[in-house]
Amino acid sequence: MKKTYLFTPGPTQIPPEVVLAEASPMIHHRTSEFSEIFSNVSEDLKYIFQTREGEVFTFASSGTGGMEACVVNSMSRGDKAIVVSGGKFGERWSQICETYGVSVVKIDVENGKAVDPDVLDDTIRKEKDVRAVFVTLSETSTGVVHDIEGIAKVVKGHNLLLVVDGISGIGVHPLLMDDWGIDIAVTGSQKGFMLPPGLAFVCVAQSAWESIEKSDLPKYYWSFKKMRKALSNKTTAYTPAITLIMAAGKSIEMIKSEGIENVWARHARLAHATREGMKALGLELFAGDASSNVLTSVKIPVGVNFDAGIKKLRDETGVTIAGGQDELKGKIFRVGHMGYVNDFDVVLSMSAVEKILHENGYKIELGKGVSKVQELLVG
Amino acid sequence: MKKTYLFTPGPTQIPPEVVLAEASPMIHHRTSEFSEIFSNVSEDLKYIFQTREGEVFTFASSGTGGMEACVVNSMSRGDKAIVVSGGKFGERWSQICETYGVSVVKIDVENGKAVDPDVLDDTIRKEKDVRAVFVTLSETSTGVVHDIEGIAKVVKGHNLLLVVDGISGIGVHPLLMDDWGIDIAVTGSQKGFMLPPGLAFVCVAQSAWESIEKSDLPKYYWSFKKMRKALSNKTTAYTPAITLIMAAGKSIEMIKSEGIENVWARHARLAHATREGMKALGLELFAGDASSNVLTSVKIPVGVNFDAGIKKLRDETGVTIAGGQDELKGKIFRVGHMGYVNDFDVVLSMSAVEKILHENGYKIELGKGVSKVQELLVG
Numbered sequence: 001m002k003k004t005y006l007f008t009p010g011p012t013q014i015p016p017e018v019v020l021a022e023a024s025p026m027i028h029h030r031t032s033e034f035s036e037i038f039s040n041v042s043e044d045l046k047y048i049f050q051t052r053e054g055e056v057f058t059f060a061s062s063g064t065g066g067m068e069a070c071v072v073n074s075m076s077r078g079d080k081a082i083v084v085s086g087g088k089f090g091e092r093w094s095q096i097c098e099t100y101g102v103s104v105v106k107i108d109v110e111n112g113k114a115v116d117p118d119v120l121d122d123t124i125r126k127e128k129d130v131r132a133v134f135v136t137l138s139e140t141s142t143g144v145v146h147d148i149e150g151i152a153k154v155v156k157g158h159n160l161l162l163v164v165d166g167i168s169g170i171g172v173h174p175l176l177m178d179d180w181g182i183d184i185a186v187t188g189s190q191k192g193f194m195l196p197p198g199l200a201f202v203c204v205a206q207s208a209w210e211s212i213e214k215s216d217l218p219k220y221y222w223s224f225k226k227m228r229k230a231l232s233n234k235t236t237a238y239t240p241a242i243t244l245i246m247a248a249g250k251s252i253e254m255i256k257s258e259g260i261e262n263v264w265a266r267h268a269r270l271a272h273a274t275r276e277g278m279k280a281l282g283l284e285l286f287a288g289d290a291s292s293n294v295l296t297s298v299k300i301p302v303g304v305n306f307d308a309g310i311k312k313l314r315d316e317t318g319v320t321i322a323g324g325q326d327e328l329k330g331k332i333f334r335v336g337h338m339g340y341v342n343d344f345d346v347v348l349s350m351s352a353v354e355k356i357l358h359e360n361g362y363k364i365e366l367g368k369g370v371s372k373v374q375e376l377l378v379g
Numbered sequence: 380m381k382k383t384y385l386f387t388p389g390p391t392q393i394p395p396e397v398v399l400a401e402a403s404p405m406i407h408h409r410t411s412e413f414s415e416i417f418s419n420v421s422e423d424l425k426y427i428f429q430t431r432e433g434e435v436f437t438f439a440s441s442g443t444g445g446m447e448a449c450v451v452n453s454m455s456r457g458d459k460a461i462v463v464s465g466g467k468f469g470e471r472w473s474q475i476c477e478t479y480g481v482s483v484v485k486i487d488v489e490n491g492k493a494v495d496p497d498v499l500d501d502t503i504r505k506e507k508d509v510r511a512v513f514v515t516l517s518e519t520s521t522g523v524v525h526d527i528e529g530i531a532k533v534v535k536g537h538n539l540l541l542v543v544d545g546i547s548g549i550g551v552h553p554l555l556m557d558d559w560g561i562d563i564a565v566t567g568s569q570k571g572f573m574l575p576p577g578l579a580f581v582c583v584a585q586s587a588w589e590s591i592e593k594s595d596l597p598k599y600y601w602s603f604k605k606m607r608k609a610l611s612n613k614t615t616a617y618t619p620a621i622t623l624i625m626a627a628g629k630s631i632e633m634i635k636s637e638g639i640e641n642v643w644a645r646h647a648r649l650a651h652a653t654r655e656g657m658k659a660l661g662l663e664l665f666a667g668d669a670s671s672n673v674l675t676s677v678k679i680p681v682g683v684n685f686d687a688g689i690k691k692l693r694d695e696t697g698v699t700i701a702g703g704q705d706e707l708k709g710k711i712f713r714v715g716h717m718g719y720v721n722d723f724d725v726v727l728s729m730s731a732v733e734k735i736l737h738e739n740g741y742k743i744e745l746g747k748g749v750s751k752v753q754e755l756l757v758g
Binding site: 004006008010011012013014019020022023025026027028029030031032033060061062063064065068095096099100101188190196197198217218219220221238239240241242243244311314320322 | 383385387389390392393398401404405406408409410412439441443444447474479480567569575597598600617618620621623690699701
């Protein structure tokens with residue numbers, strides 16, 4: 001019997017309660033009924049972003065669309081931006097900026113490492129007229145979490161705009177819009193939010209509006225100004241993804257009821273157990289001390305055809321973990337533990353990793369990873 | 380007992396089978412399982428657009444995002460485009476074009492009328508260097524259907540690019556990409572497709588690629604080139620709205636099984652009955668002979684507070700019809716009959732319209748509209 005378990009770096013598994021909300025009878029989006037659902041969601045999203053004075057806009061879009069929205073609303077032609085690039089998603093900031101004629105100064109961080117805020121500080125000092133810094137909270141391609149709090153201190157010290165891709169990180173790692181002084185942050189529905197993909201949430205602080213007002217890049221669907229006006233009328237600028245927003249109403253209620261600090265702590269605990277389990281199996285973490293709590297990235301031992309094992313595992317058991325992307329293909333594997341995950345999920349995913357290793361000729365003592373996880377989570 | 384019935388001009392009601400597909404267990408989008416679903420959907424979409432050689436790209440987005448994608452991929456800075464504007468959605472083409480520095484020649488069509496292809500022909504002759512014509516199949520704000528076949532003949536006669544907003548029209552009115560020579564057409568999931576909002580489908584004919592290759596407008600998320608490359612790998616460029624695509628698999632299967640010609644004929648029949656029912660009540664159609672089969676727009680009789688009646692109807696019975704938007708607010712009401720609708724739905728919506736009129740002081744013979752519908756559909 002196959003049972004579906006998703007331990008990929010997104011999408012996450014969806015709680016049955018959320019699936020039910022998504023399956024609610026369709027309603028029209030220009031009604032008081034929808035407005036009430038939508039304004040509750042928009043208000044609760046502020047709690048997740050930890051902002052009082054910021055606003056959160058909900059786009060029918062993947063996270064990448066939300067990233068494009070951040071660039072086209074906050075930047076102007078010829079602006080200079082620093083992009084911290086330590087993987088595929090950091091690189092995406094560069095690509096989007098360059099698409100719109102924003103001049104990019106890239107800080108290339110080695111795959112598997114986090115950026116040093118001092119290096120960012122030096123780069124800002126060296127460059128002239130930098131307007132903004134674009135960073136990634138959790139780099140899904142490498143499994144690294146960046147120190148956004150430290151980065152924010154540096155960026156605010158220079159009075160620049162800070163834009164954070166929190167697509168896989170928000171709702172997993174702490175991100176405090178107001179306290180840290182983040183100007184714009186974006187996330188997607190299919191990670192910590194326990195929702196299907198299809199929504200991008202963008203949180204815009206008051207401090208960002210001066211740049212937004214000045215921005216001369218072309219935008220229509222992504223316009224923050226139109227979204228802000230619509231939000232003041234408890235709606236979206238264009239037809240919202242109604243069923244996903246109904247689902248969001250339920251999943252965010254679950255997050256609120258657990259308490260965001262507890263959600264962060266749960267992820268930290270599960271990620272820690274996963275990392276220690278991998279080490280107990282003799283494996284090496286790809287991101288070392290910079291490992292994200294969203295996913296654990298692990299170096300594939302020499303000689304193991306892990307990607308074939310992932311496919312076989314999925315086909316035969318329904319359990320899905322992920323390999324590496326692009327230049328990391330065949331070099332790392334990635335186990336997600338975000339969103340709708342608890343202790344037993346980590347036991348299960350560790351069991352699956354052991355199974356792949358065992359079946360692909362890597363000599364391990366079966367149960368060693370699982371035992372370590374048990375010890376840490378049950379002990 | 381309230382029961383939810385949506386007779387708005389989108390979103391449409393969702394068949395239970397489609398809701399179930401949407402509620403399927405989440406799967407990862409970079410798997411053979413998803414690729415199979417997605418490539419089937421992409422292939423079947425070609426049938427709905429009636430194209431053999433075109434390709435259909437699926438964006439996680441509202442229809443408006445799909446419209447923006449059409450503009451930024453096919454136009455270049457300083458290009459001149461003719462926009463047929465006969466309502467809010469025609470106007471949207473102008474706004475998007477102007478946002479990107481495309482020079483717009485607008486053909487203003489009176490609200491409630493369809494464009495005369497000869498007027499378009501004259502305009503093309505008069506203007507110099509027009510590159511493209513942007514039109515709307517079914518203008519949701521006024522309930523008008525435009526003669527795309529006639530328009531296409533004119534546009535092709537001048538060898539210009541034809542881009543059609545079929546957001547509410549496709550899957551309701553015939554639209555033959557190949558036979559009519561349409562270059563690009565866009566639609567949304569929440570209309571004829573019987574799906575929740577959140578997907579935009581864009582069909583691109585081979586004939587459009589010369590313009591796409593030349594286009595110098597900035598684009599990232601909306602890039603057709605990236606979508607085409609991804610589609611050749613049976614996937615999307617960025618994370619797809621997985622649950623909506625699973626739902627699409629089911630709803631498009633239902634459309635195929637009914638047969639697209641039968642789907643068009645069903646809509647024509649239901650729309651005809653609705654129009655005749657309205658006339659039997661002594662009401663005047665706002666769009667007259669140009670009335671769309673997507674929705675019926677009707678002039679509100681003098682002295683009737685129809686909008687208050689719509690709200691009361693929804694609150695008390697769960698049946699939703701729509702008023703007018705923007706300058707047509709209070710002047711027309713709109714009854715949708717698209718997607719998951721059959722004879723009995725038309726009887727029901729006509730009953731609801733009679734109820735509103737009756738309760739708001741408009742003297743009608745109760746049952747007269749319903750009887751006419753019965754006569755036409757049952758008789």
